[in-house]
Amino acid sequence: PHTAPSAGSPDWMCSICENVNKGGEGKCALCGVPRQGDSVPVEVDDALERAIANSMRQHARCPVCTFDNHASMTRCEMCDSELQPQDSSVPLAGNMARAEAVAGEDPSAPCYDAAAGDGDVSNVELIKLSFRAGGSSSFYTTLNETVNSSTWLVVDIDSAADTPGGAAQAGAVQRSTTARERRPTVGGISTLVSAAHETERARDVTLRSAFADLDALTAMANEILGLAEQIATQLNSPAASKLRKRGGSESDEDTAERADAFRQYLLDLGIDSPVTKDTAGAAFHEELARELCDYLENYVSKCGGTVALVDAYCLYNRAREFTLVYPSDFVQACNKFSALDLPLRLREYPSGLLAIEDPGSASDALIIGRIKRYIQSFGPVTANDLAALEDCPLTLAEERLWVCERAAQVCRDESVEGVRFYSNVFVDSASGSTGDNARPDDSDR
Amino acid sequence: MTTTAASMDTEFQFPEIYNFPPFFTRQPNDSTWKEQRRMWCDLILSYYKYNNLSSMTLAEAVSDPLFNNKQIHRSLRVDTLREVVEELVKQGNACWTGPKNTRDACLIFWRKPEAWASIIHQWASENGMFNMVFTFFELANGDDTVEQEFHGLDPLTLRRALDVLQGQGKAQLFVGTSDEDIGVKFFHSS
Structure with missing residues (x-):
């Protein structure tokens, strides 16, 4: 149950700048203009307003880090130091008293005045006391006495204690007003400036905490990498291989299989200590070529013996994680394949497409044989068809067809539907029946 | 374009290659192209002989049934045809007759x-x-x-x-x- 907020004053809107001010204010907080008689009272849901006001007032401020904890907390959420028990019967008085007490206890600790709880940033105050050559204890005693007696509240405390609810509310508002009027009320530009400062500080705090999170993430990433390495070594350990070898029961085989698959994933994941310019020095490209060959050999054979250079570059760089190589270095390393007698070759097609090939499994003869078989069984093919059949990139499929064409094994049909490749009837029929269909007057030539 | 009306009792029987779509595309491969060109030369000469034709205007000829197979929707390009005729001229089976030595019209000698x-x-x-x-x-x-x-x-x-x-x-x-x-x-x- 509560009485109408007519006893206290409802929030009002400044007639000059339309700023919404607290009910007790005599001047506008923003422009400093005194309240006009006809200023519009703001209609706010009392219950809501009071709930907000209550929650603000009943913060339990931590004496160590000044964090505003929820009233129900006994320890600070931030720094885990013990909070002072709150006198709930006289919320505001207790709060203010506590705030002062905090300042007294630890003079060097910065402390916000509890009155700032009403949201007006201009009321934030910092009290810092320092003592040289004694005097602190006597000051403390005096201060403590003053705080305990709460002389500045004597008048109001009776009414506030007698009438809980709406009346107490009204009293509290009034008190905060009196507290405010003792300080010089600032309006206008200085208020805006201090508001801006406050926002800036809040942003600063947010940023700092955000970067703290990032640091934590980095730390975690290192840990996870360590963990992955540990798992890898475990899987490679003799015990694991024994487990794989044993493979007696089905479940064992299953685990072994899974372990193998997992190991494969880890292998795919990265290269342990990639070659860099720093470690290899002058032999960088040679070393890079060797590592590249080791890494790509499996992949190339899986892809039918040919991988476009671009794909290989992406794949390899992904495996290197952080120490990426330049495309130029990559190509130079690939060019050294044959000089180093490695099993892969860099091949440049006449169109300029570069591909890494395993010459054993990707010879032209093999490709031509395959494509001829496709044409025999599926009819004429386009590059698209071939890409689907061979599961290779479109550019490579095109190149393969062109290889066949250059070898006069296929011929093309260009139409609105695109380029389609047929088996080469021209050459086949020529070799089959030359001179049979003698042209007219052949004898004359 | 024909100078002599041909009496056509039966239609000219096109060879099998006429229905092969790549036949109408100029093959980039040299050896394939040589064979293709030879086949075109043969086809032109036998077609002209059958219909007793002699002169050809290239731009018009490409819409003739000889160079435009409506069944498979393929037709020979003019520049490809020009290359074929070039070969015929080289063999002595054709000569350019276009004004001012342009290669737009020719005479086909199905018999030299x-x-x-x-x-x-x-x-x-x-x-x-x-x-x-x-x-x-x-x-x-x-x-x-x-x-x-x-x-x-x-x-x-x-x-x-x-x-x-x-x-x-x-x-x-x-x-x-x-x-x-x-x-x-x-x-x-x-």
């Missing part, structure tokens, strides 16, 4: 002028026509030659054939005021 020359000369010797003067019109359209293959031959081809005979010393041409007024006298081979 040399071959025509020997046929005509043989006819002259068989019929005792030596040392007699004939006009071109008489040779191509006269009553004496109705039974002959060269009856109805187009004047340009005939002129070429007679040029060959003159070069061999087997005939003498008498040039009149116009192209139509040319006379010819046949001799024994000297």
Whole structure:
């Protein structure tokens, strides 16, 4: 149950700048203009307003880090130091008293005045006391006495204690007003400036905490990498291989299989200590070529013996994680394949497409044989068809067809539907029946 | 474009290659292209022989059934056709007739002028026509030659054939005021 907020004053809107001010204010907080008689009272849901006001007032401020904890907390959420028990019967008085007490206890600790709880940033105050050559204890005693007696509240405390609810509310508002009027009320530009400062500080705090999170993430990433390495070594350990070898029961085989698959994933994941310019020095490209060959050999054979250079570059760089190589270095390393007698070759097609090939499994003869078989069984093919059949990139499929064409094994049909490749009837029929269909007057030539 | 109307009892039978779509695409591979070009040359000559045609305007010819297969929706491009005709000219089976030596029109010799020359000369010797003067019109359209293959031959081809005979010393041409007024006298081979 509560009485109408007519006893206290409802929030009002400044007639000059339309700023919404607290009910007790005599001047506008923003422009400093005194309240006009006809200023519009703001209609706010009392219950809501009071709930907000209550929650603000009943913060339990931590004496160590000044964090505003929820009233129900006994320890600070931030720094885990013990909070002072709150006198709930006289919320505001207790709060203010506590705030002062905090300042007294630890003079060097910065402390916000509890009155700032009403949201007006201009009321934030910092009290810092320092003592040289004694005097602190006597000051403390005096201060403590003053705080305990709460002389500045004597008048109001009776009414506030007698009438809980709406009346107490009204009293509290009034008190905060009196507290405010003792300080010089600032309006206008200085208020805006201090508001801006406050926002800036809040942003600063947010940023700092955000970067703290990032640091934590980095730390975690290192840990996870360590963990992955540990798992890898475990899987490679003799015990694991024994487990794989044993493979007696089905479940064992299953685990072994899974372990193998997992190991494969880890292998795919990265290269342990990639070659860099720093470690290899002058032999960088040679070393890079060797590592590249080791890494790509499996992949190339899986892809039918040919991988476009671009794909290989992406794949390899992904495996290197952080120490990426330049495309130029990559190509130079690939060019050294044959000089180093490695099993892969860099091949440049006449169109300029570069591909890494395993010459054993990707010879032209093999490709031509395959494509001829496709044409025999599926009819004429386009590059698209071939890409689907061979599961290779479109550019490579095109190149393969062109290889066949250059070898006069296929011929093309260009139409609105695109380029389609047929088996080469021209050459086949020529070799089959030359001179049979003698042209007219052949004898004359 | 045809100079001689052909009596077509039956349609020309196109070879199998005519229905092969790549036949209408100029093959980039050299050896394949040579074969393709040879096939086109053969096809053109046999088609022209069958229909007794001689002249060709390239831009118009590509819409003819010979170069435009409506069944498979393929047609030969003009520049590809020009390459084919170029080859025919090189072989002596065609000559460019476009104005100012442009390669837009040509004459197709499904029988080479040399071959025509020997046929005509043989006819002259068989019929005792030596040392007699004939006009071109008489040779191509006269009553004496109705039974002959060269009856109805187009004047340009005939002129070429007679040029060959003159070069061999087997005939003498008498040039009149116009192209139509040319006379010819046949001799024994000297």
